[in-house]
Amino acid sequence: MSTVSGDISIRTFERRRWLFPSAVIHELDPGPGPAGRRPRRTARDWFVDFSCFLLAILLGAIAAKTVWHDPNVSHGLAVTDQLVGGLACAAVWLRRRWPMGLAIAMIPVSLVSDTAGGTAMVALFTVVVHRPFRYVAWIVGANLLATPFFYWLRPDPDLPYLAVVALVTLFILLVTSLALFVRSKRQLMISLRDRARRAETEAGLRAERAQRLAREAIAREMHDVLAHRLTLLSVHAGALEFRPDAPQAEIARAAGVIRESAHEALQDLREIIGVLRAADGDEAAGRPQPTLAGLDALVSESRQAGMKVTLDNHVGDPAAVPASVGRTAYRIAQEGLTNARKHAPGAEVGVRVTGAPGDGLDITVHNPAPEAEAPHVPGSGQGLIGLTERATLAGGRLEHRATGDGGFEVRAWLPWAAA
Structure with missing residues (x-):
């Protein structure tokens, strides 16, 4: 009834x-x-x-x-x-x-x-x-x-x-x-x-469940989008705090990164709120969501922030990857770079993407042991849990583990149906 x-x-x-x-x-x-x-x-x-x-x-x-x-x-x-x-x-x-x-x-x-x-x-x-x-x-x-x-x-x-x-x-x-x-x-x-x-x-009960799912979606999007920006702010602000005698050029560069990251964080926050206020399923609201084609820009942004990142992308046409799969792959790489920046500053991070239609898409983010003790950066500890949930909902799987060299690796597989 x-x-x-x-x-x-x-x-x-x-x-x-x-x-x-x-x-x-x-x-x-x-x-x-x-x-x-x-x-x-x-x-x-x-x-x-x-x-x-x-x-x-x-x-x-x-x-x-x-x-x-x-x-x-x-x-x-x-x-x-x-x-x-x-x-x-x-x-x-x-x-x-x-x-x-x-x-x-x-x-x-x-x-x-x-x-x-x-x-x-x-x-x-x-x-x-x-x-x-x-x-x-x-x-x-x-x-x-x-x-x-x-x-x-x-x-x-x-x-x-x-x-x-x-x-x-x-x-x-x-x-x-x-x-x-x-x-x-x-x-x-x-x-x-x-x-x-x-x-x-x-x-x-259905209304409560819908509210809970909406809150989870807000929390997930906030973490995936803002954690990357805010980590940049925290790392560079911490560097300025512990090295007040740094060269003027380095201080200016760090201040520029902080200003740009804060501006981008505010812009992302406005877009998230706009998307969440839009009707359910209205993906046209706000700026288009990132896909695998935006991985180069993500790596370039991380390099500008002072990270050492190598990208090994073996997907010839990123635009051919389904939007949902590409978006999940982008978030996995983004979260891996964010964690590496927080826990292994100065270490060279490797991002590897391979796959083909029918075989699926493999994403690996690996960083060796940090060169020095990492400063404390606050976090919720839910990032990898959220990524695992994302990968599972997309029909794939995600694994994360500490490597033998003292580093950390995140490996995921996502389905990519044959054309």
Whole structure:
């Protein structure tokens, strides 16, 4: 069931609450009342109870007329029959509080009072609607077994024995069928309400999941795009802090890198926010995402920042690589260079890219052991985890390990389907 249909059913329930039985309302909306307390009767409950009372009186009056004109029944027995039947009709108002007790009591009472037959049918109807089937089977079976015994003790003056037994049995089965229909309708109503509640819950969970995925996308893009720029800022700012006596040209070059990196970081941040504010799937918003063709510019930028980087690119036409695969490869190389700059400053970093359609794309970023102890650069420690997730989502794999020479290597394989 959709959320819209669930909302409609809930609004309908709230508008027409007075039309539902109190038992159904209590099942659908228990409310803050104490547990175990009987629900208050609705306007519908009062109408139904009064109708059942009138029905019991009507059926009792018809039976009383038959008893009064039966020549086989004495005057005293007829009066007793009517008195017992009147008390039974008054007991109809107890059917909601003690349905089983009333139904059980009506079985022997109906054997001695024909006028109480209407109350017995009302009690039977109530048990079938409200009680489990094991109780229903006992009550219905007891009424069916008592019918031939009753008309054997007090035969009908107008109809043969088998005919009247068959008619009364058919009437009992008709009342039972009608009660089962009402019961199934109530259960269907409760089931639809439950489905509406589940639909609301599932919609809320889907919304929470979408928000969580959006936050993860923001965090991933922030890390992939800004970590590279901000690492440049941190490294060069740290160099200026620890070498205030550096030559003027070197200080000017470092300050230029800091200014340019800060400008690029702000520009990237604006573009990320613009893309995330755009509609889902709208890849045309903002600047085009980097692909494998932008790897040369990334390496050139790292070299300008003072890194020693060698690029070994064996992909003849980077533009032929699918955009999603190329973008993932670019992010892997970017994160590898960022980590090498933070943890192995001064070391020569090698980036190797090979692959062909049908074979996949291999990316390797390796750096040897650092020449000196690296200054502390704060980080989240989630970069490689995010890259592994990116590669897995693209259908590939990523591995990272420390090498025997004290360095570090990131190796990834991404699928590249044949043309």
